[in-house]
Amino acid sequence: MTEPKKYKNTVADQMESKATNEKTKDNTFLLFQEEKISFQQFYERSSAYAQLFLKLHQQAAAGDQEVRVAVFMDNHPVFLYAFGGCALTGGTLFGVNTGLRGEVLTELLNKARCQCLIVDDRHYERVRDIRDKLEFITPDRIFLLETDVPEFEAPSGLRSVDEALEAVRDELGDLASARPAADPSAETNLMVIYTSGTTGLPKGIKNSQRKLMTLGTATGGMIVGAKPEDVGYACMPLFHSNSMFLAVMTAFVYNASVVIKDRFSASGFLPDILKYGVTFWNYVGQPVHYILLALERQYGSEEKILAAAAQNPKKKLRVAFGNGASSVDQEKFIRYFGLSNMMESYGTTEMAIAVIGHKDNPRGSVGMIMDPGVKIYNENNQECPPADYDENGRFQNYTEAVGEIVRLGGPLPAFEGYHDNPQEESKKIRDGVYHSGDLGHIRVIQNRRFLYFDGRTDDWIRKDGENFSAESVAQVVAGFAPVALAAAYGVPCPVSDEWVMAAVKLHEGQKFDPEAFHQYLEKQCSGGDMDRKWIPEFVRVVNDFEYTRTQKILARPLKHEYFNLEWIPEGTIYFYRRGFDTYRPFTRAELEALLEEFKKTGREQLLETWR
Structure with a gap:
């Protein structure tokens, strides 16, 4: 009698185990649009990618010790087939932030020394612009994933990833869907996930097969209480640790399912969780806030929201977890969706x-x-x-x-x-x-x-010799009822250190009332959580912010423009200084007077170098 195979606690071994076990092989692992992908299908498709990667690796420069693959795309099952292919070969997947471009994207890909790049049609133009500067990825090693870009015409010579896989299947036949001979250990690095790069080139963090399995086990056991019938919802980018650690790996470890959403959609959230029967959701940044705004816009009253969400018989969502949601938004979200728990x-x-x-x-x-x-x-x-x-x-x-x-x-x-x-x-x-x-x-x-x-720490604002957090200021400013979202940052001061500037996006139909805002801040200083030093000298009203792919507000572009009316439309900034009884519109005359102050104090050069 043949001894049953013993599987290690690696992603590679567990992929094979789930795909060959009668109890799990037909379980749905991935849900993408109308497609259901079982654990067996995931394993077989990942194996074909593994064979492609091994072939490219064999043709790579001498001394290349491992398979290295870069993916530059929105969320898609192909991202995870590449992940699975790297797991089976003992290689490394580099998940590249789709917000990158130009020199930063070039330097990151060159430093990764990958043998190939898979890019979707939504982001191909950014790769096209730099492909002549890539040191290790030649044009024939760039593969296109075709999605939904209308009238996209692939350049001559650019192969689709499907064509490359078809060539592998033609060459290997049934072996194309078989596991390669590689036997990676638990310590083998599987995925490089990059930091945001807010203070320089993004840093690539190594994540071994053991670490990924451990994080999925811990999340499913300690937070979700995961079972095979659970369904996660991965709408945060797969190149981010939040989606890979908390959504994908949790579903993988516990034989559960996970919805792969190409991009986050606030208006699409409720329809999706009802359609797929989502039971747990992880987030990072501001999506909770946007979902609440979308619900309130669509349904109006809380009674109608509860009927559509918490009281809907199709609603199975029981837990949400992540970081970036305010206390007020958490309380609303728990109520609107009738959650048993929400963990910030x-x-x-x-x-x-x-x-x-x-x-x-x-x-x-x-x-x-x-x-x-x-x-x-x-x-x-x-x-x-x-x-x-x-x-x-x-x-x-x-x-x-x-x-x-x-x-x-x-x-x-x-x-x-x-x-x-x-x-x-x-x-x-x-x-x-x-x-x-x-x-x-x-x-x-x-x-x-x-x-x-x-x-x-790089968001400290230094004023009057003291440091305080820009996030703390933004939280207070966001408490002003007409404000939907707020950011705070330091801007040049003519005397020393910095002044405080806040940017606000207002709720639909609201107007900025400088006097009411000033009264609100005074109340926060006298009876709330605001130190008087935090009061912004400037308030800028914006139509919207720039965001990272994880829906965090990008304050850096705002900080670079500070209060310069050459770059900012007049009538959108309000100014407050000691002796003022309220905020005043910041005009070109006010700007000219302020520039004279900078000259008198010898700090005009600060304005030239601030950008």
């Missing part, structure tokens, strides 16, 4: 620090800290005291309590390093301390430590 959590892309929230945590907290090594450090690398809140919930010691979130001592088992970038590793881990680059504070309640996220 915190985790670095490196996964060196992870804190999981719960709906019963203190308002605004991202979760209880279980790891005693997680601390808050000030600029002098000294531990900050816990936050002190008075009986009315006012933050009493903001300056002393807010600092960088760090982790002290011991190994970081979930952080496996940066791809080909040891210098960045030494910057992140200094004297045995991991520096997250994120701001936060800790509140102690009944001997339990709760973490609060306050933005990025």
Whole structure:
């Protein structure tokens, strides 16, 4: 009697196990538009990609030790077939942010040294513009995924990925869908996921087969309570850790299903979760807010929203988790969808620090800290005291309590390093301390430590000799009723440090009332959570913001334009200074007077270099 094969806890082995087990092989793994893809189909299609990658690897330059594949596309099953193909070959998939272009995209692809690139028709033009600058990916190693771009004409000589796979099937026959001979270990790196790159070239974080399996196991067990009948919803980009760690790997480990949505759609969210029977959803950035706005626009009253969502017999959604949603939006979302839980959590892309929230945590907290090594450090690398809140919930010691979130001592088992970038590793881990680059504070309640996220260290605003978080300012500004979304950032000051500037997007049909806004801020200073230094000198009204692919507001373009009316339409900025009784429209005359102040203080050069 033949001994049953023993499968390791690697993505590769578990793909084969699920595809050959009678209990799981026909289970639906991926749902894309009207297509259902079983675990067996996923394995066989991934195997064909693996054979293609191995062929390209064999033809690559001598000394190339591993399969390396780049994907540059919106969410699509092909992204995951490439992922599966790399898993089976022991290779590495590089998920490239579709927001990149030009020199940054060129440098990232050259540094990755991939043997091929798969790009969809939505983003091919960006690759076309740089293909002559690519050092390792020749034009015949760029493969096109055709989706839905109308009248897209593929350039002569550009092969579709389907054509390349057909050639492999013609050559290998049935072997094209068989697993390659490679036997990767759990430590084998499988995917490089990039940081946002807000402070330079994005850093590629290594993620081994073991790490991906572990994260899927932990998410499904600790957050979702996953079962084979569960359905996830991956609408965040697959090149981001949020989708891969929390949606795809959770469904994979627990023999469950996951919907692959090409791009996030606020208006499409409710129809999708009803259509596919989605039970868990992960998010990052602002999508919760946009979904709420879409529901309120479409249905008007809460009664009608509840009838369409929470009380709908097709609604199966029970848990949502991620980061970036405000407390107010979380409460609404739980109510509108009748959730059993919604967890606003915190985790670095490196996964060196992870804190999981719960709906019963203190308002605004991202979760209880279980790891005693997680601390808050000030600029002098000294531990900050816990936050002190008075009986009315006012933050009493903001300056002393807010600092960088760090982790002290011991190994970081979930952080496996940066791809080909040891210098960045030494910057992140200094004297045995991991520096997250994120701001936060800790509140102690009944001997339990709760973490609060306050933005990025590079989002500090420095005013009157003190640092504070731009995120903290934006949260207060966003509390003004007519405001739908807000961002805050530092802008040039004629005396020293920076002034505070806020940009606001208003709810539909609302107008900015400078006097009401000023009164609101005064109330926040006297009885709320706002320090008087946080009051913005400038408020800019925008029609909309620029966003990352994970729906986070991009403040950098706003910061670069500061209050310069050469780049910003007059009538969209309001100005406030000591002695004013309210905000005033910022006119060209005001700008000219302000420029004279910069000249008098010798800081006019700051305006020239600010951009």
